[in-house]
Amino acid sequence: MEEFYRISRLPPYVFAAVNELKDAARHRGEDIIDFGMGNPDQPTPQHIVDKLIEAARQGRNHRYSVSRGINGLRKAICAYYKRRFDVDLDPDSEAIVSIGSKEGYSHLALAITSPGDTVLVPNPTYPIHVYAFVLAGADIRHVPLCRTTDFFEELTQAMAHTWPKPKVLVINFPSNPTAMVVDLPFYEKVVAFAKENDLYVLSDIAYSEICFDGYDCPSMLQVPGAKDCVIEFYSLSKTYNMPGWRVGFAVGNKRLVRALTRIKSYLDYGMFQPIQIAATVALNGPQECIGEIRSLYQSRRDVLLEGLGRAGWEIERPKASMFVWAHIPEEFRKLGSLEFSKLLLKEAQVAVSPGIGFGQYGDEFVRIALIENELRTRQAIRSIKKFLNAGGDVRS
Ligand SMILES: Cc1ncc(COP(=O)(O)O)c(C=O)c1O
Structure with a gap:
């Protein structure tokens, strides 16, 4: 068959x-x-687990929740980005909760892709960066990202020689699998490139807090004007050891946030509310x-x-x-x-x-x-x- x-x-x-x-x-x-x-x-961490247990005991938290995430969690996300990256975000139009960042990323791919669209994805990369778009009907242009190649040179070549013109660029630093990191000037170049070439950028910073030797991971949204074309995916899985809870979020470009909100409103009712409440405590609570x-x-x-x-x-x-x-x-x-x-x-x-x-x-x-x-x-x-x-x- x-x-x-x-x-x-x-x-x-x-x-x-x-x-x-x-x-x-x-x-x-x-x-x-x-x-x-x-x-x-x-x-x-124990205080997050304790909050989950407390919230799970309340019957009112057993109902369907909201697909884009409860208000308190979206506010906590924006407060976190302000404290951590000094980025201002509107919790209503520039932040959405997702069932792990992987779910948000995949459904955004589905929401914004027309069959035959081309997407620029680094290679090697975390497989869902490629396959969310493959599943959505896109064609992938792999952009080599190795220590021996110049990423922007490769990107320029890929853009020049791909037809139809790519519409989306995927970026992931610290990179899974290479652990490669970048600084803010790198992101400035990415945003400038995206604007010049009419690209949306999906930035995945799932490992932004797992940094060593004094390295401080930036957010692409720190680049002035980044919100014109960038949506960033953040995950609580690694930051707070919460992989099984499935909590992540996306922030940035309003049009992309709206597209993800709309498609998710058809597909899910949001995470179990006690998980959202505990996630709010993770972001607002002690960060040691x-x-x-x-x-x-x-x-x-x-x-x-x-x-x-x-x-x-x-x-x-x-x-x-x-x-x-x-x-x-x-x-x-x-x-x-x-x-x-x-x-x-x-x-x-x-x-x-x-x-x-x-x-x-x-x-x-x-x-x-x-x-x-x-x-x-x-x-x-x-x-x-x-x-x-x-x-x-x-x-x-
Ligand atoms: C680069 C990258 N992005 C996203 C994810 C998925 O994160 P989440 O648990 O929030 O879906 C992972 C998980 O390993 C990852 O390595």
Whole structure:
């Protein structure tokens, strides 16, 4: 039977190959150290959980909520952006709550795309940046984003040689998977480029608070006039260790916020209200927890990179995100990232994400998520060291 049209547009899931091997190894009783998924392992701060419980006890919070988010939460979002980035936003027309930032992003793609539209997306990138638009019927122009390429040069080339002219540009810093970061002048250039070329920009800053070594992540909305063309997606998943709660939001350009509000008003009734109330407390309440979350990732990063460095695998130190983007050791690079990840799993019992899963320009890399504690991280370093010393064949 012919596959459904939209399903047929989704290629086989690259990560499934590693996940299947991982599940099979676990089934055999092997202890797999899992750096695969960017899924925070720590609990949500207690005061946020307490608020959820308190709100869940109130019957009035059990009814349908509002799709675009309750007033209090939208006000808290705008107050947060003012404090954090000194950006002024109107809670009624420039902010909308989403069921995780992924949902908001995907439904905005659906809301604004006509079949055959072209979208500029960096490569490598978080898969939904591509597939939300693929599902919405768009064609993707991949823009290489690597340390060896000039992004604006690539962007200019892509714009010049793509027809029909792209309408949307996706930007994500700190980047998943590369952990690359940028400064405000970079965003100024993006906004200028977008205005010159009549593009809307979707900026995803899901990792904006997970910054190290004094790096302070900007918001694209800090650029004067950015609201003319930019909508920014923010996530509470990493900032407050709330991935399972599914809370995110989008702020910025009124036309885009309105489009997302309208499509969501048809599709959902909003998050469970106690979650929205607890999310309001997360944004308005004490912020020390963010520093603690940041320090945890930073010390895991240091343990991992120092250990792997001693094992002979030198990796660039990321300034942000919960990921290490590791150039595959030269002697294994020709295998490609998928085969290398499978080998690492089989021989060292360590799971990582193959870079090819984020796009063709990621194939010399693997992504290591900092989601295992220091003890387990050290255990992984020992196995990887043995693996590297044995030239990849530990059991022979
Ligand atoms: C770059 C990026 N954007 C968005 C998300 C999804 O965030 P949320 O949990 O808010 O849907 C992730 C999750 O890993 C991500 O890496």
